[in-house]
Amino acid sequence: GESVGLHLPTLSVQEGDNSIINCAYSNSASDYFIWYKQESGKGPQFIIDIRSNMDKRQGQRVTVLLNKTVKHLSLQIAATQPGDSAVYFCAENANAGGTSYGKLTFGQGTILTVHP
Amino acid sequence: KAGVTQTPRYLIKTRGQQVTLSCSPISGHRSVSWYQQTPGQGLQFLFEYFSETQRNKGNFPGRFSGRQFSNSRSEMNVSTLELGDSALYLCASRLAGGPNTEAFFGQGTRLTVV
Numbered sequence: 210g211e212s213v214g215l216h217l218p219t220l221s222v223q224e225g226d227n228s229i230i231n232c233a234y235s236n237s238a239s240d241y242f243i244w245y246k247q248e249s250g251k252g253p254q255f256i257i258d259i260r261s262n263m264d265k266r267q268g269q270r271v272t273v274l275l276n277k278t279v280k281h282l283s284l285q286i287a288a289t290q291p292g293d294s295a296v297y298f299c300a301e302n303a304n305a306g307g308t309s310y311g312k313l314t315f316g317q318g319t320i321l322t323v324h325p
Numbered sequence: 326k327a328g329v330t331q332t333p334r335y336l337i338k339t340r341g342q343q344v345t346l347s348c349s350p351i352s353g354h355r356s357v358s359w360y361q362q363t364p365g366q367g368l369q370f371l372f373e374y375f376s377e378t379q380r381n382k383g384n385f386p387g388r389f390s391g392r393q394f395s396n397s398r399s400e401m402n403v404s405t406l407e408l409g410d411s412a413l414y415l416c417a418s419r420l421a422g423g424p425n426t427e428a429f430f431g432q433g434t435r436l437t438v439v
Contacts, residue, residue, distance in 0.1 A: 243427070252415050255430075311357075315367055
């Protein structure tokens with residue numbers, strides 16, 4: 210049927226709070242996951258990635274958790290700042306016989322708004 | 326080091342026309358992927374090129390095509406434009422053709438079909 214447009218989930222937090230953005234993925238063959246941040250008028254910006262042989266990875270102020278049992282991914286942002294306000298996308302890659310490395314399947318995105 | 330460069334940034338075309346978009350990957354990157362972003366469908370994969378060969382293709386009609394040159398620069402072409410082709414077209418480059426390597430995106434080309 211026709212798409213009526215995506216209604217993105219929204220998360221609103223106060224500056225200094227910790228934020229958790231969730232993502233459910235559908236392909237059990239996916240073995241590489243990435244979180245992107247997209248600000249208005251810009252392309253997606255890489256935040257952090259994780260391989261399927263890991264369940265947690267930490268970066269600067271960000272942590273990604275992967276639960277393969279329930280096919281769930283989360284991004285935790287510590288001490289959220291107004292500059293973190295953006296749309297956040299999870300993306301997955303399923304390496305199907307070595308031909309799909311460059312193909313990312315994106316989630317619908319979550320709008321994060323950080324209030325000063 | 327320069328990032329991924331897409332040209333033009335904005336484009337307005339009429340239904341039925343064709344359009345060519347350009348992407349220059351990060352220096353040394355050999356894989357280029359193209360995505361379409363719309364409010365209705367989100368980010369959708371169009372195709373990927375590696376070493377001048379299309380390696381993967383998404384579920385788009387044959388009006389959407391692309392190519393990659395020996396310097397890894399890539400172009401995508403959309404023929405017989407439709408109103409629904411209005412979108413932000415994003416290009417992503419990766420260093421290698423293998424798995425688990427970061428994809429870096431350009432700022433995109435905003436195409437409006439009237």
